[in-house]
Amino acid sequence: MDVAAYYLSWLLLSAGGLLAVIGGIGTFRMPDLYTRMHAASVTDTGGMLLIMAGLLVQAGLSLVSFKLLLIVFFLLFTSPVATHALARAALHEGHKPRLGPGAGP
Numbered sequence: 001m002d003v004a005a006y007y008l009s010w011l012l013l014s015a016g017g018l019l020a021v022i023g024g025i026g027t028f029r030m031p032d033l034y035t036r037m038h039a040a041s042v043t044d045t046g047g048m049l050l051i052m053a054g055l056l057v058q059a060g061l062s063l064v065s066f067k068l069l070l071i072v073f074f075l076l077f078t079s080p081v082a083t084h085a086l087a088r089a090a091l092h093e094g095h096k097p098r099l100g101p102g103a104g105p
Helices: 003-029 033-059 063-092
Strands: none
Touching: 003 033, 033 063
16 A cells, blocks of 8 residues: 555544534534434444444455445445434334524524
């Protein structure tokens, strides 16, 4: 692996990890269940994409990169669907979203 690919993969992996940490902090700062789920879902998907991109740069063109792409497509479809199912189940159980001027942290 050449130096440019090494630093690019390092940058992508670091950005993905940072986004995951920011998502974890944002999950604690949000006022209700739905905004917490939204923050966790968006940062989870974005962090996963950045981390997988960094791993793809490290792997190069190989069978490993094909497997990583399969994992990316699987997670891109299942993560939003799981978040939607959880939000829908919470709504059916009676969890109301906080609306109005007092909805902030």
